[in-house]
Amino acid sequence: MPLRFAKYEGLGNDFVVLSGVEVSESEAVALCDRHLGVGADGILMVAVRDGRPSMRVINADGSRPEMCGNGLRCVALHLVRTDAVEGRCFEVDTDAGPHACRLVDAGLVEVEMAVPSLEPGRIPVRADGPLVDAPFEVDETTLRVTAVSMGNPHLVTFDDVGDRRFVLGPRIETDPRFPRRVNVGFARPSPDGGIDLAVWERGAGWTRACGTGACAAAVAAVTAGRAARGEPLP
Numbered sequence: 001m002p003l004r005f006a007k008y009e010g011l012g013n014d015f016v017v018l019s020g021v022e023v024s025e026s027e028a029v030a031l032c033d034r035h036l037g038v039g040a041d042g043i044l045m046v047a048v049r050d051g052r053p054s055m056r057v058i059n060a061d062g063s064r065p066e067m068c069g070n071g072l073r074c075v076a077l078h079l080v081r082t083d084a085v086e087g088r089c090f091e092v093d094t095d096a097g098p099h100a101c102r103l104v105d106a107g108l109v110e111v112e113m114a115v116p117s118l119e120p121g122r123i124p125v126r127a128d129g130p131l132v133d134a135p136f137e138v139d140e141t142t143l144r145v146t147a148v149s150m151g152n153p154h155l156v157t158f159d160d161v162g163d164r165r166f167v168l169g170p171r172i173e174t175d176p177r178f179p180r181r182v183n184v185g186f187a188r189p190s191p192d193g194g195i196d197l198a199v200w201e202r203g204a205g206w207t208r209a210c211g212t213g214a215c216a217a218a219v220a221a222v223t224a225g226r227a228a229r230g231e232p233l234p
Contacts, residue, residue: 005031006078007038010070012208016040017078020047025062031061041204048084054093059203063181067096067151069211073109076101096151113212114151116219122149126177131155133224138172146178147221153178153202154216155184158226169200183210187217194234195221 006017016038023031026038028043030036042065043058050122055075057068075092079085080103088103100112113220117123118130125131131147141164143157153176165186172184184200197217199210221227 005038007040008044008074008135009080010073010209010211013070013076013210015039015044015071015135017044017046017074018042019078019082019084021045023058025058026063028058029060029062032148041132041201041207042068042071042083044068044075046075046078046084047081052093053090056095059201060205061203062096063203065093065152065203067099067212068116069111069113069150069213069215070209071211072099072101072111073211075105076109076111094151111211111213114149116215116221117149118147118219119149120147123147123153123182124179125153125155125182126179130211133220138175141168143168147182148213148216148219148225150215150219152180152212153180153212154185155182156187156217158187158189158219158220158224161186165198165200173200173202183213183216185210185220187215187220189226190234192234195227 008015008017014105031038032040047054057065088217091098091100102110113150120127125147133144136143136145143159145155145157148154169184173181181202186198187195190196193219199207199213201207218233226234
């Protein structure tokens with residue numbers, strides 16, 4: 001059967017958007033294939049029931065994340081473009097709860113992210129207490145890490161690991177201390193006072209951008225004293 005879809009990207013993080021259509025995990029994997037399918041980091045399934053929109057996500061590997069920040073921005077723009085919502089301010093339900101969205105203009109969408117949590121049970125991570133710039137042993141390497149939930153799990157390190165990140169990213173994603181796997185952010189201070197961030201995204205691999213990952217990196221920087229609280233962080 002023909003499948004109607006839209007293709008969106010947010011900062012290079014790209015998605016296939018389906019309106020009112022459900023696909024299986026295996027179908028999502030086929031659609032995300034960059035050689036034999038459409039090609040995408042994930043599938044965004046959008047529905048509007050009783051006037052309330054929702055978003056469900058399937059990653060390129062068929063797994064289902066709770067939330068996707070760039071994906072939600074794409075969905076918000078799609079909802080406005082297709083007249084599926086009234087006005088430019090509305091909420092979208094996700095598996096991480098409702099998120100307020102606002103279309104600023106044709107190319108700019110704001111999303112109110114979930115309140116971050118450092119509690120191990122919320123992330124989840126098997127740890128006796130919050131991991132804040134804490135030592136984390138993996139493959140004979142000790143990293144200083146901060147674990148953050150943005151509605152989905154993140155582990156952020158500011159250690160300069162160089163090309164080791166290409167090994168450590170996928171290795172940490174499936175570490176048994178993270179029962180739902182984890183997104184891994186490799187952060188470093190940038191010359192403009194902000195943060196440069198590379199993210200190994202759970203279920204999608206290296207990604208050009210990660211909205212929840214950027215927020216998790218900001219939380220990690222502020223919590224560990226690397227950035228000022230209440231100040232913009234580029």
